Amino acid sequence: MLAAAQRLRRREDFAATIRNGRRAGRGALVVHFLNPGSLRPGVTSYSPASGPSGASAVSGRDVPFDGGSLDSGGLVGSAGPVSVTGTTARAGFVVSKAVGNAVVRNTVKRRLRHLVRARIADLPAGSTLVVRALPEAAQARYDALEKDLDAALDAARRPKSRGGRR
Template sequence: MLAAEHRLTSGAAFGAAVRAGRRSGSRTLVVHLAGADVPAPPRVGFVVSKAVGNAVVRNRVKRRLRHLVAARLGLLPAGSVLVVRANPAAAGASGAELGSELDRCLDRVLA
């Protein structure tokens, strides 16, 4: 579970991160990272559409992604906004596969 200060809840912030941020994609995920120069904790939001599956599948994917991102919050710069979008292939991916693809996408956007 992500702490409240790390949750991205504003629709405008989601849109700004997707439009202005750096993007990296894989088979199961697309990651958008927008930097900010404010001394605030990084915030993370998730987008899991109905194309991924029914409500049970979408919630399982979100839980896995939240757990994986919570372990990697230390890698994100202060004040940054991260949006993780799940592709339909994420429904059938294992936790380890999601983790490795998340790491690869984060490495690309942080470089």
């Protein structure tokens, strides 16, 4: 089980990570990783509902962003300011009905939570991680999920190459 401070719970946090973070898929998993310190140069604000330097769809306001970590002023959402400390990384999980019935989905989530719990301390402070399980995760063995997660995390954290696709 992840500590409460390490879990993503709000829809806006999931959306911000998926829209603005780096994506990497390996095997039965897709990982979305957002490190606030690695946003584009020149980005001065961060809004969870619309991303960097855009007006929030929820509140209509931007939240100041100092370029290194989200300030303790928090993110503004429909429930008011939410304190986001830069001391811990946070993670969330997406397991759709395509993976299987409720028993299978909960088993997959438990396995993923256990795997992420051992790796969350290695993530940069203030970063967010969303792990999305693909239907193949239902039949995947624990060690296969572990390899997929490690490979996807490495790929998502790796800096972008300068060259384009050819």
